[in-house]
Amino acid sequence: MRSEPVSSSSPSSPRALPDAVWSAEHTTPDAIEAALRGLVNRRHGENGGLAPARALNMVTFVESSYSGEIANRLAAVGRYHASRLVVLSYDPGRTSLDAHAVVSSDGEPGDGELGLLRETVTVEIGERHLDDLVTIVDPLVVTDLATLVWSPHGHPEAVDALLELAQAVLVDSLDDPSWREAISRACELRGRAYVVDLAWLRSTPWRERVAAAFDSPSMRAELESIDTVSVRHHPDSTVAAMLLVGWLASRLGWQVSPLTAAGGALTGTASAGERVVTIRLERAPEQEVRGLEGVAIATATGRRLGLRRGTGGLRARSRDANGSEHEWTILGASRGESGILGEGIRQSLLRDPTYGPALDAAETMTP
Amino acid sequence: MAAVATTAVEGNPLTAGLERLPVAPTTLVIFGATGDLARRKLLPALYNLAHDGALPERFHLVGMARREKEHEDYREDCERAIRQFSRRTPDEDVLKRLLQHVKYVAGTFDDEQAYAKLEQVLDRFEERDGDVLSRAFYLSTAPSFFPVIVEALGRQGLDRHEGADVRVVIEKPFGTSLQEARELNKSVLGVFEEQQVFRIDHYLGKETVQNMMAFRFANGMFEPLWNRNYIDQVQITAAEDIGIGTRAGYYDDAGALRDLIQNHMLQLLCHVAMEPPVSFTADEVRNEKVKVLKSIAEPIEAEVEQMAVRAQYGRGHAGGEDVEGYLEEPGIPEGSNTETYAALRLEVDNWRWAGVPFYLRTGKRLARKVTEIAVTLKPVPHLAFSQDGSLGVLPNQLILTLQPNEGVSLRLGAKIPGSRMVIRPVHMEFLYGTAFLSQSPEAYERLITDAMRGDATLFTRDDEVEAQWCICDPILRAWESTPGPLPQYESGSQGPSQANEILLPEHAWRAI
Numbered sequence: 001m002r003s004e005p006v007s008s009s010s011p012s013s014p015r016a017l018p019d020a021v022w023s024a025e026h027t028t029p030d031a032i033e034a035a036l037r038g039l040v041n042r043r044h045g046e047n048g049g050l051a052p053a054r055a056l057n058m059v060t061f062v063e064s065s066y067s068g069e070i071a072n073r074l075a076a077v078g079r080y081h082a083s084r085l086v087v088l089s090y091d092p093g094r095t096s097l098d099a100h101a102v103v104s105s106d107g108e109p110g111d112g113e114l115g116l117l118r119e120t121v122t123v124e125i126g127e128r129h130l131d132d133l134v135t136i137v138d139p140l141v142v143t144d145l146a147t148l149v150w151s152p153h154g155h156p157e158a159v160d161a162l163l164e165l166a167q168a169v170l171v172d173s174l175d176d177p178s179w180r181e182a183i184s185r186a187c188e189l190r191g192r193a194y195v196v197d198l199a200w201l202r203s204t205p206w207r208e209r210v211a212a213a214f215d216s217p218s219m220r221a222e223l224e225s226i227d228t229v230s231v232r233h234h235p236d237s238t239v240a241a242m243l244l245v246g247w248l249a250s251r252l253g254w255q256v257s258p259l260t261a262a263g264g265a266l267t268g269t270a271s272a273g274e275r276v277v278t279i280r281l282e283r284a285p286e287q288e289v290r291g292l293e294g295v296a297i298a299t300a301t302g303r304r305l306g307l308r309r310g311t312g313g314l315r316a317r318s319r320d321a322n323g324s325e326h327e328w329t330i331l332g333a334s335r336g337e338s339g340i341l342g343e344g345i346r347q348s349l350l351r352d353p354t355y356g357p358a359l360d361a362a363e364t365m366t367p
Numbered sequence: 368m369a370a371v372a373t374t375a376v377e378g379n380p381l382t383a384g385l386e387r388l389p390v391a392p393t394t395l396v397i398f399g400a401t402g403d404l405a406r407r408k409l410l411p412a413l414y415n416l417a418h419d420g421a422l423p424e425r426f427h428l429v430g431m432a433r434r435e436k437e438h439e440d441y442r443e444d445c446e447r448a449i450r451q452f453s454r455r456t457p458d459e460d461v462l463k464r465l466l467q468h469v470k471y472v473a474g475t476f477d478d479e480q481a482y483a484k485l486e487q488v489l490d491r492f493e494e495r496d497g498d499v500l501s502r503a504f505y506l507s508t509a510p511s512f513f514p515v516i517v518e519a520l521g522r523q524g525l526d527r528h529e530g531a532d533v534r535v536v537i538e539k540p541f542g543t544s545l546q547e548a549r550e551l552n553k554s555v556l557g558v559f560e561e562q563q564v565f566r567i568d569h570y571l572g573k574e575t576v577q578n579m580m581a582f583r584f585a586n587g588m589f590e591p592l593w594n595r596n597y598i599d600q601v602q603i604t605a606a607e608d609i610g611i612g613t614r615a616g617y618y619d620d621a622g623a624l625r626d627l628i629q630n631h632m633l634q635l636l637c638h639v640a641m642e643p644p645v646s647f648t649a650d651e652v653r654n655e656k657v658k659v660l661k662s663i664a665e666p667i668e669a670e671v672e673q674m675a676v677r678a679q680y681g682r683g684h685a686g687g688e689d690v691e692g693y694l695e696e697p698g699i700p701e702g703s704n705t706e707t708y709a710a711l712r713l714e715v716d717n718w719r720w721a722g723v724p725f726y727l728r729t730g731k732r733l734a735r736k737v738t739e740i741a742v743t744l745k746p747v748p749h750l751a752f753s754q755d756g757s758l759g760v761l762p763n764q765l766i767l768t769l770q771p772n773e774g775v776s777l778r779l780g781a782k783i784p785g786s787r788m789v790i791r792p793v794h795m796e797f798l799y800g801t802a803f804l805s806q807s808p809e810a811y812e813r814l815i816t817d818a819m820r821g822d823a824t825l826f827t828r829d830d831e832v833e834a835q836w837c838i839c840d841p842i843l844r845a846w847e848s849t850p851g852p853l854p855q856y857e858s859g860s861q862g863p864s865q866a867n868e869i870l871l872p873e874h875a876w877r878a879i
Contacts, residue, residue, distance in 0.1 A: 053801050080804050114772045114800050205420050211381035212389035212424050251380045311460045326497040332420030333458035346804045354384035
């Protein structure tokens, strides 16, 4: 067992502070928790301006061979780093419980300044520990803080076990090879915890812009006359398109029914009272990044709104009832995948009431 | 009383769950577009809104200022300002796209032709976009131009726009006296309706100030104590460790009372003292704040010296270096009587607060930079413990720190470990920075968005600003009729000793 400062992970910081680290083999959860507490107390004792962040616990279950990749992804989320991150690094053959704890800060605060301490503990576990995940993790999460669970490479059995401790679960429905199963799994999880779906968060700018397009009093009435919705998406992002249409359907009170697969597209209709809304979800093979490529909404009055991905923001095109067309760019920077993951962590402390109904509608539309 | 301007958000089922509510397509016109505020605050704020996708989906910016300039030259000015002052490194695509929507109109603010040119530019945007755009006129100029611009907008017919909203955003200071504030209100409201007017007090855009409402009205444990029965005194401090820097011209005309107390600090007082609003809407919140301001008796000029103190910083030490006094600062007129420190004792004469003094103080070149509200509770009626060995059994104190480390601290008495029952004060600390993942947006980002959306909650209403001046005006008149020189305090100190004279017996200023 050892506990010592190591060189700083942020050498560019003008007042960089070395991380405080501890590691042990054949250890126990209580010993890990005591070590974390000791590291935090030591840092606070060295500089009273250093205080532990206390916003969110995050428990990540990863295969040990991917733990470096996941660590890099989480390191890139910047200020959205969970206050205490517990990484369960899984190697089926492992028999001992080994752990490595790091308490880090962005730099040393000066007089009157605040410096946040963030704790990361990696616990090496094996198959024999799977039945006891809760007893391993429970002592390691900060009491009374919300806990988020993320298992980026599947392992639903681990997620199921950890949900006993968690209030929120992070998923990326686009990661599932089967979009049908992704929707089904998200529905199942939703009954047990708050689901933050990165596939949903990628569509936020699209939803914001569709909402904005229909926000003026004159356009709001047009919501009652939407008769066609077409969505183009990355070939692996069907679920993103399903969620977007599910969102429109659930917000606007449409009755949806299963879509039909034909020629690489999913088509169908929804009923909005007497009105029929035609739905078409189509793959965009030319698109390189995951998510949506374009959305087109048409109304019975002859209006049409089109949004498609562009540089510097979404490209919008509108046609009014007289056939007059206009095109413009809606400003906004791409958040990138690290930005999306950071947003997912942040969203676990919020509650979006529209995801669940959108997901339910998407499930109903599933052929 | 003015109705609240609202956008068409309510009733749009697609906005549910969205963190950013839609803003109607808008053209923002900045008067004083080449000035310091525009460069340092407004343009970076607009860039950051664009970066976050929070600008209206169709947005244009027009800069208007006296200097002759081509559109392209002004775009280059904007780009430089954004690169220098933005809180994040610009995304090149977003910046390029934003600058494509920027135009410039040259002209003096009393030049009717300039307004005609402006109208042509605004009309051309709409022809190109095929839509009617809302208009927001941001007055980021010297205050003397506010009525000039507003009246010119009215003459040009730019105060109304069929099918869209027109709003005017007015920077501080809103007048330098009650009379000026009234005249300015009269001038502005002679052209615009109150619901079109957004008077900026950027303190209200700070998350820290908005948090005060959450602290008071989302936590049941404080409200039973929040009155004269339990609270002994309230101290509101806005201290700066720096001097006037390069702002000699502005500051020597204004002084500490006008610069901070008349607007920001009275807003803080209102947040401490107001009753819970029925809802968090613009008029409900502002109604409650106005009630507080009206509960503060207008000072009587002859009694001002018993409740107000002013002073100037003299030489001293700051940041480990010798520094000059105010009168030696470049640009300050010889013998200036402008105060760099002001302290007041106010009383809110209503059922909740009668008899509780509210102490306000602000100053430059004080010991450190801090903005805080300290609420001191009355001492316990009987102390059962022996005082021997106790390090002061002090009343409970709740400290709301707005900057630099936003948080809440509660001073409690606790037993010192050992065999004797001796007490010393300890602090239970809560720091906002440790408890949230999100980063606070800049105040101007929030305020510009709210103004474009027509949400006036974080802006000052006409009666509110006049009520603020009703409190400050008699003090200023008394001071202006009293010859100098002003008392001096050493730079880097706690302020002038004369500030103690306005305290009630048994009270003392908290250490800065």
